Amino acid sequence: MTFYRDIASYLLAFVLAFNLAPAMAQEPLRLRLGVGPSCVEEVMCLMKARPDLTPGQGKDYLLDITPFRAGDIRFQAYVAGQIDGGTTSFSTLMLSALKGIRTTTVAAISKESNRTYSTSFLSLTEGGINSAKDLKGKVIGIPGLRNTFELIARAELSKIGLNPDRDVRLVVVPTQVMEQALRDQKISIGAFVQPFYANAIAGGGVKVLFNSINTLGLAEEFNIFFQPEFLKSHDRVIRSFLSDFVASTKYYIANTGKARKALLASKMVEIPASVFIGMANLEPVPDARPSPADWEKMQDWMFKLGFMDQKVDINSMIDTSYLPN
Structure with missing residues (x-):
């Protein structure tokens, strides 16, 4: 009798596990990202302000954005494991690599441009x-x-x-x-x-x-980066997030005025509306693909002017395989 009770218990456990698995698999992953102050990365904040543009948000991932007023504080949080990734310039990413901080850049957000704005x-x-x-x-x-x-x-x-x-x-x-x-x-x-x-x-x-x-003589980019191990563990979620990011970028380019009004309404932007609505900003990258050639040019400048005492392997720091085709 004990034997049959054990068999029944095993079968019940199996059925419960089978029925619960889909629900557990659908639990969205919290993406903890560190960004600049006052939504300087406008598309990232637009995804938060307009979740209707991002079908994967709430299903595959939850977007948890934390603004940092300084890049060094952002990287302190990254090293401490308080955020999974974030946004910054490729010059900062290369300098961080020399300090032993490992990152993988998966997308370009925007870049310096004489058509829009350059520092x-x-x-x-x-x-x-x-x-x-x-x-x-x-x-x-x-x-x-x-x-x-x-x-x-x-x-x-x-x-x-x-x-x-x-x-x-x-x-x-x-x-x-x-x-x-x-x-x-x-x-x-x-x-x-x-x-x-x-x-x-x-x-x-x-x-x-x-x-x-x-x-x-180059267009410095602002990029999205993650912990390399985090990427490997959450392949499907990252692909969903970046698909939404590219779609949101295209919406922003086509509807900049509407997008900025949504950002103002979300209260994530601290810039007066009279300035923000017509403000020139860095040029969005439509396909979100980084430019290794510009990374190389920047590295040459940093090496020449003594900002770096050795060069880094740029190709090992960029992985565009998570982006939509």
């Missing part, structure tokens, strides 16, 4: 600075050291024969007060990102001295 250094229209050659003995404001802003400044100076360590003074100025420092002539030129660039241009009396894409 720019502004001077006063009447300040007597008309080209980089006029910067000898002057003060250059940048938001931080050993980052892309410093790299752009050093590259531009080196191209015209000025020594960045002797001929100018590089000073750190917080992004939020860069415009005031320029107008008060505490600095001769300053590095501007959006929306501070748009605010400064709207205020008048300033001009672009040089920008990232013209100085470096």
Whole structure:
């Protein structure tokens, strides 16, 4: 009798497991992603604001976005396992690789472009600075050291024969007060990102001295990266997420005004509507495919200017196989 009771128990357990398996398999995976402040990666935030654009959200994955005001804090959270991945520039990813931080880039979000916007250094229209050659003995404001802003400044100076360590003074100025420092002539030129660039241009009396894409001769990307092990464990979910991301990117490109209104309504954007709606931003990458050629060009600049003491294997850091065909 005991034998038959055991058989019945095994059969019942099997039936229950079989019936529960589909429900367990359909439980959406929480994707913990670190992004920049105030939705600088607009498409990522659009996916959160307009889940109707993302059929996989809620079914295959839950999008958990955490904004970080600084890239170093974002990577501290990544190393600590508090986020599964995030967004950042490819220069940051390469520098992180030299520190032993392993990442896999699966998609490009946006890139510097003269058609839309490129990180720019502004001077006063009447300040007597008309080209980089006029910067000898002057003060250059940048938001931080050993980052892309410093790299752009050093590259531009080196191209015209000025020594960045002797001929100018590089000073750190917080992004939020860069415009005031320029107008008060505490600095001769300053590095501007959006929306501070748009605010400064709207205020008048300033001009672009040089920008990232013209100085470096490449379009720096902002990318989506994940923990390599996380990708391997969640292949199907990542493919669903990236399929939705590409679809949302195409919607954003075709309906930028509507997309930005949705972002404002979601309260995820801290930029005034009067500035945000018409603001030029980095150019979205329609197919989300990174450009290894531009990664290589950036690495050459970083190596040449001493930001890297050795090069990294770029191809091993990029995996586009998760993107839709």
